[in-house]
Amino acid sequence: MKTNAGTPWYFLAPNMAVILLFTFVPIAINVYYAFTGGVNLYPSQRPSVGVENFSTLLDCGSYLDPSTCRKDVFWQSIWNTAKYAVFQVSLMVLFSLITALVLNRKIVGRGFWSGVFFYPVLLSPVVVALIWKWILQRDGLLNAAMVSMGSQPVLWLAEPGWAFFWVTFVSIWAHMGFYTLILLAGLQAIPGDLYEAAQLDKASPWRSLTRITLPLLLPNLMVVLVLALIKAVQTFDEVFVLTGGGPGSATTLVVQFIYQTGFVEPVRLYGIAAAGSLMLALALVALTLLQLRLSKADELGERAK
Amino acid sequence: MKSLNFLIRTRNGRSMDWTDWLSYAYLAMGLFLMFGPVLWLVLSSFKTEAALNEFPPSLLPYGQKSIAVPGEEKMKPVFRVTLPDGSTKELAELRRIGLTSTLVDPARPDDYVRVNVKDREPVREFKMATENYTDLSGKVSFGTYLWNSVFITVIATILTLLFNSMAAFALSKYKFSGRTAVFLLILGTLMVPPAIVLVPNFLVVSELGMLNSLWGVIWPAIATPTGVFLLRQYMLTIPDELLEAARMDHASEWQIYWRIVLPLAAPALAVLAIFSVMWRWNDFLWPLIVLSKNEKFTLQLALNAFQGDLVTQWNYLLAMTVITLLPITIVFAFLQKYITQGIASAGVK
16 A cells, blocks of 8 residues: 555654744744834834844943943853853763762662762752742741851852852753753763773873773763853843842853843833843854754764764 | 671682672771761651751750649649759749749649759750641641642653553554654653743643643643653563554554553553652752742752741751652652663653
8 A cells, every 4th residue: 555645744744834933934933023112012013213222232432331221231141151161061961970980880779879969950949949948038948057167157149149059059050950960871882891991001090080080971971061061151041030030140050031021021121031042042052053063073973982 | 707707708609708898898888978968857857846946956856855844734844953962853844934934843832942053954855846847737838839840740641641642542443644754852851851931831731721730830741751751661562563453443543542552562551650759759940930929839949948948947847748758758669670770761851
């Protein structure tokens, strides 16, 4: 029996309809929003304003100093996101690497231990934020420990520096298990005879690490790094619940700026929010292309092994 | 000593050197850091409101001891009282007026003692405030939030499995022009996370009349690129001969999909189901935008709303947080191996 040429399209239709309606149409509308102004949600009632939304966002005395910008919170959020991405990603990948190296040793109960580090990954961002908010609040566990050691209690989430530290710390806590898992899989793919050969040559463990493990793990590390970056620039939930972006706008990230501009402010500037999204999208596309390139290199390396 | 050897034996039989000790120290610290905060949450959720306001907090949930006094309807709180003659005694407080407290020994209910309130100390005992949990449905519309979360999670997961597997079936078992293009188009949506199309998606959903409807949360994220990719890769390994044999027997294409390919793809479907449950149960930003009415809140939205209240009722908030993390914890406890394998192979979460 011959199959009808249209058959695969019937099977594809539901999935493609959803993608069309909730991804491609919105992308088009988003571009339209970005070039129109006013406070109306309905596209037909929105006057075209050209690139005004973008120029409003980009209008800055000095890009290094958000307070000189017309949309100071936007630039503050960009700098916050950049700072957050750099610290969160580098420290998280570092700790994931250390953890993966430890888990890759001959240890008793490896399944249990990897489960320990992975467990927070499954928790919802809201739950993660509440767990830590409860510990970090004024009369919380951490301040009790501080007082018992003779120091003054600290308002951890009300001081800009500390708030930023804890936002970074908590998101590392919540996500490092995922990256540990990927790196551990990479480590376990390194053939054991390489280490046996190194042992025969009386190479020190440190030398095995720097000459065998790290070079062979490098492709995985790069993929993990970019993946973590893609996630970091989109961060919203846990930071929003933990600090609400504050104190002031000390921990406001780009997605929160978009959310607040479009959905919280009394005057909802959809155009500005859409223009901000578009810029974020460009950054994400660039990062994703980088990731694709790296995973292709990764695959080629895999085959060469 | 010999019986303890297994503790310090490493897998290859040699005894532990300092790097092993360091490794286990690191893991122990990890255990403390990763599980400690969750454990603290669970312990705190069993404390009474009064105990939660104590500083410094006690590790375990303690509450004031209370005791039944003959002739009194309610249980009475127990205090350690310093009597005028300097001796101390544990007595039940009947009432307190101003600075004077009237106490009694339950064994001799007619023998009143009146003391200044500063001469009495509450007697504490280990006590789980289970009312934080049992009162939830009365104090907050907990049942509604739970139902909303479960509804979204279950329906969205079923639809995701159905739509994604149909698409994966088409992409893996048919040769047609445009196949690669469609596949790339689907994968391309990986680059469009919800955060980017918030505003226009809000318009689409409101035009479809799905604002403040659970369906407005369910539909937009059904067509996951991860799911299509995962299932397609798996279905490619199902031999085409099986399908050909079924066609010989005049099976329809739908029957081939439903009766042959789907059951064979069960392992991949299971992995996607776990992912989908996790995504939907934990989802926050999109529901936050679509659902603004209290009776439509999911658990995550309700938690967020409560913690933002002017006066946070931590005892209920903590109990609700524990209930929210419970299903995921149980799933993880039983399916850890599958979850970690699935994630390691797909490279997504």
